[in-house]
Amino acid sequence: MKSRYGYKETLQSAEKIGWRVEDIIGGDKQLDFKRPFLPESLARVNSIDFLTSDEKLVLNQIRGYGYLYTFGLVEEFILPFILDHARPQLHGDDYRVRALLRFAGEEAKHIHLFKEFVTEFTKGFGTPCDTIGPPQEIATAVLSHHPLGVVLVILHIEWMTQRHYLDSVRDDQALDPQFKSLLRHHWMEEAQHAKLDTLMVDALSDACNPTEIENGINDYAAIGGLLDGGLRQQVEFDMQSFERATGRVLNGTERERFRAIQTQAVSWTYLGSGMTHPKFLETVGNLSPAARTKIEEMAPAFC
Numbered sequence: 474m475k476s477r478y479g480y481k482e483t484l485q486s487a488e489k490i491g492w493r494v495e496d497i498i499g500g501d502k503q504l505d506f507k508r509p510f511l512p513e514s515l516a517r518v519n520s521i522d523f524l525t526s527d528e529k530l531v532l533n534q535i536r537g538y539g540y541l542y543t544f545g546l547v548e549e550f551i552l553p554f555i556l557d558h559a560r561p562q563l564h565g566d567d568y569r570v571r572a573l574l575r576f577a578g579e580e581a582k583h584i585h586l587f588k589e590f591v592t593e594f595t596k597g598f599g600t601p602c603d604t605i606g607p608p609q610e611i612a613t614a615v616l617s618h619h620p621l622g623v624v625l626v627i628l629h630i631e632w633m634t635q636r637h638y639l640d641s642v643r644d645d646q647a648l649d650p651q652f653k654s655l656l657r658h659h660w661m662e663e664a665q666h667a668k669l670d671t672l673m674v675d676a677l678s679d680a681c682n683p684t685e686i687e688n689g690i691n692d693y694a695a696i697g698g699l700l701d702g703g704l705r706q707q708v709e710f711d712m713q714s715f716e717r718a719t720g721r722v723l724n725g726t727e728r729e730r731f732r733a734i735q736t737q738a739v740s741w742t743y744l745g746s747g748m749t750h751p752k753f754l755e756t757v758g759n760l761s762p763a764a765r766t767k768i769e770e771m772a773p774a775f776c
């Protein structure tokens with residue numbers, strides 16, 4: 474089944490947006506470290522009940538930092554993937570070429586934006602926060618998989634971004650307005666990306682036989698496993714960053730509880746909320762109803 478999206482319409486929507494990095498970060502656009510960065514549904518710091526409210530705020534900001542760093546990290550494999558996908562078709566449909574190249578240009582801009590954010594955060598937060606990487610190494614590992622598996626991961630990520638903003642960020646008035654502005658500007662452009670991803674799934678799956686489709690879906694799960702391992706490592710880094718920033722040393726029981734709650738929080742943020750997105754499931758179901766059912770059965774472990 475073909476998606477209802479089109480290159481021309483998507484390009485036209487993208488052309489109405491178009492913001493510059495320097496207009497949304499730096500100068501008088503400063504992060505407010507007195508306010509939370511991430512909505513509680515993603516940060517899940519309140520259920521770590523042995524933390525004080527100041528400590529919860531610090532952990533929320535560490536998670537916010539990790540959130541935008543992770544977007545930058547995944548965009549390091551999205552960008553080359555789109556360029557590789559566009560390259561063989563430069564002489565085809567002009568709207569398609571322009572929509573894909575604009576998509577690539579926006580992801581390059583987002584990578585730049587999130588690097589600027591990392592600099593701003595590091596300046597204001599006061600203590601260093603470790604993160605998984607380096608991004609190029611993770612990108613190489615992800616891109617070694619079947620292109621259909623990679624594009625399904627990208628589709629998952631971009632619908633997930635839409636869901637986070639609409640369900641949790643847009644109406645949360647407690648969040649730092651500057652951090653929220655970065656999420657809003659990112660969300661505006663990602664709305665087109667999720668549609669273009671759907672069109673890329675159509676194009677790639679058209680060229681696959683049933684065995685290749687199965688291989689692609691298996692590779693989607695394999696990349697998910699790879700990212701899951703990275704996220705578990707990130708939780709350990711976040712715990713160290715938290716102790717460094719607050720000066721508090723957690724005991725064994727507290728560490729276990731911190732780890733359990735935050736592992737579930739990052740699983741929902743980056744895996745569960747994408748796997749259960751109706752638009753993602755619809756596209757997977759069109760490729761393979763059995764794969765859709767399998768993902769739906771696996772999802773509760775990540776929610």
Ligand SMILES: [Fe+2]
Pocket residue numbers: 548579580583659663
């Ligand atoms: Fe992006």
Ligand SMILES: [Fe+2]
Pocket residue numbers: 580631662663666
């Ligand atoms: Fe994107």
